[in-house]
Amino acid sequence: MHIKTIDSVTTLGCSTWNALVGGGYPFLRYEFLQALEESQATCTDSGWQPCHLVAYIDDQPQALMPLFIKDHSYGEYVFDWSWADAYHRAGFPYYPKLVTATPFTPATGPRLCIASDSSLDEHAVAAQFFAAVQQLAKQTKASSWHCLFPQLEVAQQFNKLGLSLRQACQFHWFNQDFTHFDDFLATFSSRKRKNLRKERQKIGQQGIELRRVEGTDVSAEDWQRFYQFYQLTYLKRSGHDGYLNQQFFELIGRNLGDALMMAQAYAGDEMVAAALFFKSDTHLYGRYWGCLEEFDGLHFEACYYQGIEYAIAQGLQCFDPGAQGEHKIQRGFTPTATWSNHWMAEPRFHTAIEDFTRREQPSIEAYMAEAATLLPFKQEP
Known part of the structure; x- marks a missing residue:
């Protein structure tokens, strides 16, 4: 060798x-x-x-x-x-x-x-x-x-x-052969379950609709919009544009679509936020998020709850939503x-x-x- x-x-x-x-x-x-x-x-x-x-x-x-x-x-x-x-x-x-x-x-x-x-x-x-x-x-x-x-x-x-x-x-979510999000919620204590449901209800009350789109179905316009969200969010958090450019997202959209899912948030006909996930046969990975403006609870909905629902629907064993974030604990992500x-x-x-x-x-x-x-x-x- x-x-x-x-x-x-x-x-x-x-x-x-x-x-x-x-x-x-x-x-x-x-x-x-x-x-x-x-x-x-x-x-x-x-x-x-x-x-x-x-x-x-x-x-x-x-x-x-x-x-x-x-x-x-x-x-x-x-x-x-x-x-x-x-x-x-x-x-x-x-x-x-x-x-x-x-x-x-x-x-x-x-x-x-x-x-x-x-x-x-x-x-x-x-x-x-x-x-x-x-x-x-x-x-x-x-x-x-x-x-x-x-x-x-x-x-x-x-x-x-x-x-x-x-x-x-890190904090990861593990599938216990759930068939529905409510099966997952049933593992919560009564008070914690009630709190999470209230958090999710806020999304509809603000007129926001979530759509999960497989990577092969994400349009070129969606990728351009997503990069705008990504760039704006990085600028707000760290003062720079982020490590990745629009060409990167266009390339993975074209060549890696089978390993991608995008949770898109709409206010009426306008996409106002999105979270990008990668996947394997067993795992879901939450990677990039961005928004035009802040909506109460939308980050948690798009980045965590949509990911959990998708993992359950696809029979994935583990959902890794990314580094850090102690706020994930109360939402069912295990150390x-x-x-x-x-x-x-x-x-x-x-x-x-x-x-x-x-x-x-x-x-x-x-x-x-x-x-x-x-x-x-x-x-x-």
């Missing part, structure tokens, strides 16, 4: 890339990553330079790992700004660094992808990729490597190889562990980060336990 770096998913092509990643998790699909590249969201100038690792046997690609060379820490959602500051204060440059992640997407999924018909051992592949990352770090003078939001099994594999393991928390791995090229800093992540974990676990006590579900007798 030998490993090569490629600077674009187009080097492998759609069928080969998707065959290696499996095609289910939408954020590693060729169509998603190619849209990021073509729209210049991931390029040298944006600070997300693709440098993916591909393992070959007899010139046939057998495994891959997404990898980017980064000169900042934006768009990652695993925060290491204090680590960067400590590096700089010690006289070491923290950037560039190497990152294995799906850009701008804090969603757990595959990070170590092996062909389904391959006989390669996962631990051996992980070790080979780690050695390749270390060599690349020397060549690029990168300070570190960070694997963000891997599945737990892969995180544990990298931990055994010497990478630090860091825990964090869920997420993971990341970290390796520092400078041994003294690697020891310090290892100590930090080990001391941080009990506080994360305590936070999750406390958050679970605030869930709206009925208490078992």
Whole structure:
């Protein structure tokens, strides 16, 4: 087995890339990553330079790992700004660094992808990729490597190889074989159930109608409108236009429609807000939201309740609505562990980060336990 770096998913092509990643998790699909590249969201100038690792046997690609060379820490959602500051204060440059992640997407999924018909051992592949990352770090003078939001099994594999393991928390919804939204509400205590119903009733009282549209049926005009919502919302929240441009949304609408659903909010004949979801065979992912103006409770309806209803209707097992947001707890989203791995090229800093992540974990676990006590579900007798 030998490993090569490629600077674009187009080097492998759609069928080969998707065959290696499996095609289910939408954020590693060729169509998603190619849209990021073509729209210049991931390029040298944006600070997300693709440098993916591909393992070959007899010139046939057998495994891959997404990898980017980064000169900042934006768009990652695993925060290491204090680590960067400590590096700089010690006289070491923290950037560039190497990152294995799906850009701008804090969603757990595959990070170590092996062909389904391959006989390669996962631990051996992980070790080979780690050695390749270390060599690349020397060549690029990168300070570190960070694997963000891997599945737990892969995180544990990298931990055994010497990478630090860091825990964090998100809030996810889990399907308990519900057949209707009311089945889900039946798991709530009486008071919490009443509160949620009142919140949903506000939408109709304001004259707002919600429509769920599959990605293949979203029109070009809808995508233009959605980008306007996305841009305005980012400007209000952070003062910039967002990481993604209109071309990105048009590309995924054209090429990834089978993995998309848009919840559109209408006031009369005018679409005034929308939430964009991605999906696999088992999961729904809430990703982007925007609106022209604020309506009471509309964010919760479009981004959460429409997602839950859709997941129930489609028989999806889990709904990941995105990072952070303690307000999700009272709406039935359970504290869920997420993971990341970290390796520092400078041994003294690697020891310090290892100590930090080990001391941080009990506080994360305590936070999750406390958050679970605030869930709206009925208490078992």
